Amino acid sequence: MDTESTIMITPSEVIEHIYCPRFTYFMNCLNIPQHEELRYKVLKGRELHERREKENREYLRKKIGCVDKEFSVYVASPIVRVRGIIDEVLTLPDGSMAPLDYKYTEFRDYFFETHKVQSVLYAMLIKETYHKPVVKGYICYARDGATVKEIIYKPEDFEYAKAVVDEILRVILRGYYPRKTRWPNKCIDCCYKNICV
Numbered sequence: 001m002d003t004e005s006t007i008m009i010t011p012s013e014v015i016e017h018i019y020c021p022r023f024t025y026f027m028n029c030l031n032i033p034q035h036e037e038l039r040y041k042v043l044k045g046r047e048l049h050e051r052r053e054k055e056n057r058e059y060l061r062k063k064i065g066c067v068d069k070e071f072s073v074y075v076a077s078p079i080v081r082v083r084g085i086i087d088e089v090l091t092l093p094d095g096s097m098a099p100l101d102y103k104y105t106e107f108r109d110y111f112f113e114t115h116k117v118q119s120v121l122y123a124m125l126i127k128e129t130y131h132k133p134v135v136k137g138y139i140c141y142a143r144d145g146a147t148v149k150e151i152i153y154k155p156e157d158f159e160y161a162k163a164v165v166d167e168i169l170r171v172i173l174r175g176y177y178p179r180k181t182r183w184p185n186k187c188i189d190c191c192y193k194n195i196c197v
């Protein structure tokens, strides 16, 4: 059973927190789930995911130039305090490793920043698990016909990802009530808007 010192969060929880920190509070402290249709979208995304994963493997292997890859790798670290399944863990010709994550959307700058944080967390998990350098990662936007974005990680990327994880843990473990999203237009259709004060 998870205790305060072993609890680990998932990249999906990180993405929700970045979208709006209050989501973490309403879901974890008050146990109010989001609307079902969001879950439906996630499930549809997963189905598409599995199909595209098979279609794109060879194409991406050539494009990135990796020498080895593992699929759907479960990684967890009590140090990073994150657990998750990485779509692909690549070994690059220089011996370093890299996460490859599939997204079932079109590429958009706005979403890329959030996806980047997820990739950074995967990089931290790979380093912890394999004890190899991880200096870059890849995100494949499958709906664009497999657009692949390369991310070269910077020290501040790791600091930011760690700060987000720390804040989520503060909400879950201490009941800290976080700030609202900085973007009020997200509140218009939000399922929590009636209780979010």
Ligand code: SF4
Residues within 6 Å of the ligand: 020, 021, 022, 023, 179, 180, 181, 186, 187, 188, 190, 191, 192, 193, 196
């Ligand atoms: S109403 Fe706005 S601030 Fe509150 S949870 Fe929803 S998006 Fe976040």
